[in-house]
Amino acid sequence: MIRIMKYTIYVMLGFVWVLLSGTLSIGNYLLGVFFSMLILYPFRDMFTFTDSAKDVVRKIPKKIKYFGVLFFEIGKANLFMMYKILQPKLDIRPGIIAYPFTTTRSVSTTMLANTISLTPGTLIMDVHVKNKSLKGPGIFYVHSIYIESPKEVRDSIREDLEEVVLEAFE
Secondary structure, eight states: OHHHHHHHHHHHHHHHHHHHHOOOOHHHHHHHHHHHHHHHGGGGGGOOOOSOHHHHHHTHHHHHHHHHHHHHHHHHHHHHHHHHHHSSSOOOBOEEEEEEEOOOSHHHHHHHHHHHHHSTTEEEEEEEESSTTOOSSEEEEEEESBOSOHHHHHHHIIIIIIHHHHHHHO
16 A cells, blocks of 8 residues: 555656646656656655545545644734834844644654744744654744743644644644
């Protein structure tokens, strides 16, 4: 099953290559498949595919919800940052908080870290997990440009981001 999924990804990325290059030909498609195999080969251990096809289809609406929440949070954070920057007196309260996360898969840990870092004003500085495969639970050290209360920042990450990531990628 894993081998079939890998080859399916190569075939699909060949089509993506054709769409991006704008030239529809067998040679161009095969070139896209070759490049996808060449580029993805070093990352072959990341292709675990432990989810069944039914689970993948079931999670599609949750992943769409995740991307909706992600874009909403990025927009909200951009407006907040714009407001803070355009004030006559720069009112920032930077700080670093420890955020305990509860993910159990490396993909969900990575997606949560990327989601936190993508929102303007926040950045993951360090990650501590017990095992080296990035499977949680663990602790993110998050730098934020505006922290009134560390508890509020933790609650915001948990309620706005982590719950949606867990639904979509666990």
